[in-house]
Amino acid sequence: MLWLLFLLVACAAAVAAAREPEGAGAGRGALSLYEAAFLSGGPQRVGDLALVVMDRQRRLLLAHTGWVTVVDPDGRDELERSVISAIGPHGQSPVPAVRSALASAAPVRALADRLVTAGLAVPAAARTNVAAAVRHVRAAVGLVLLMGAAALLIVPPESGRGQAAAWFTLPLLLTLSCLAIARVEVHPYTRWASPAGQKLLGRIETPRPRPGRPARRADERGGGVAGGCGRDAADAEILTALALHGASALPDPALRAAFKAHWGH
Numbered sequence: 001m002l003w004l005l006f007l008l009v010a011c012a013a014a015v016a017a018a019r020e021p022e023g024a025g026a027g028r029g030a031l032s033l034y035e036a037a038f039l040s041g042g043p044q045r046v047g048d049l050a051l052v053v054m055d056r057q058r059r060l061l062l063a064h065t066g067w068v069t070v071v072d073p074d075g076r077d078e079l080e081r082s083v084i085s086a087i088g089p090h091g092q093s094p095v096p097a098v099r100s101a102l103a104s105a106a107p108v109r110a111l112a113d114r115l116v117t118a119g120l121a122v123p124a125a126a127r128t129n130v131a132a133a134v135r136h137v138r139a140a141v142g143l144v145l146l147m148g149a150a151a152l153l154i155v156p157p158e159s160g161r162g163q164a165a166a167w168f169t170l171p172l173l174l175t176l177s178c179l180a181i182a183r184v185e186v187h188p189y190t191r192w193a194s195p196a197g198q199k200l201l202g203r204i205e206t207p208r209p210r211p212g213r214p215a216r217r218a219d220e221r222g223g224g225v226a227g228g229c230g231r232d233a234a235d236a237e238i239l240t241a242l243a244l245h246g247a248s249a250l251p252d253p254a255l256r257a258a259f260k261a262h263w264g265h
Contacts, residue, residue: 030203031120031201033243034046034049034079034243035111035115036204036244037244038111038112038115039193039197039198039201040192040193040244040245040246041192041243042103043102043103043108043109043112044099044102045242045246046079046111047083047098047099047103048099048242048246048247048259049243050079050082050083050102051095051102052242054083056239057072058071058072059071059072060083062258064253064254064255064257064258066261067093067095068092068093068094068098069087069092070084070087073091078106079108082102082105083102086101086102094261095258119194119196120194120196121193121197122191122193122194134179137175137178138179141176144171144175148172151164151168152164204244205240238250238251247259
């Protein structure tokens with residue numbers, strides 16, 4: 001009955017997989033646009049939103065060549081001042097360099113801390129732990145299959161391989177169930193939003209402006225942007241789409257090109 005040793009290993013792997021940490025979170029009211037950007041795409045999405053907000057106000061110029069130029073050097077809040085600081089004293093910088101600097105800027109870190117404290121964002125350590133836990137569960141599935149195959153190889157046909165295979169069904173089902181639950185609850189495994197944050201994101205309408213659609217800046221319409229967010233419907237649609245879906249959702253081809261540029265171009 002040597003195959004029972006393989007069964008014990010498989011069961012131990014299944015039990016360990018079942019003990020992997022689960023996600024948790026607590027919720028609160030509606031999200032601001034910058035909060036939605038962080039929960040949807042992390043620190044870099046927040047910086048991207050700030051760049052586009054300032055571009056639409058004509059206080060920055062995002063060029064399709066991948067460079068950003070300061071037009072108005074006076075930021076209206078800490079995040080905008082971080083944008084200007086990231087661009088540098090010469091008032092012009094490659095967009096990739098600015099995006100990289102903004103991802104670790106103090107206002108972005110403070111926003112992340114507030115969301116984590118509110119239970120809406122997943123702490124950095126938890127994101128790492130969840131990803132590692134999923135890898136462990138996948139490894140457990142592979143180990144159960146390996147042990148089952150090894151057991152079937154050493155069981156003589158006349159002893160009944162079907163009975164031996166049946167014993168491996170439970171640990172296999174347990175590990176596969178853990179993997180399925182992880183995929184439903186925390187997929188993708190580095191998601192920024194906690195389950196509570198995901199629920200709040202789900203309440204936001206998700207416009208996707210059509211590429212090629214005119215996207216005039218605020219000063220061209222005689223309007224502005226209140227609190228870093230669009231005051232009229234057009235701005236609200238564009239900025240919400242950016243916050244939730246990233247730069248690929250921007251309707252202006254020149255803006256999309258600015259964010260696609262490589263370092264130094």
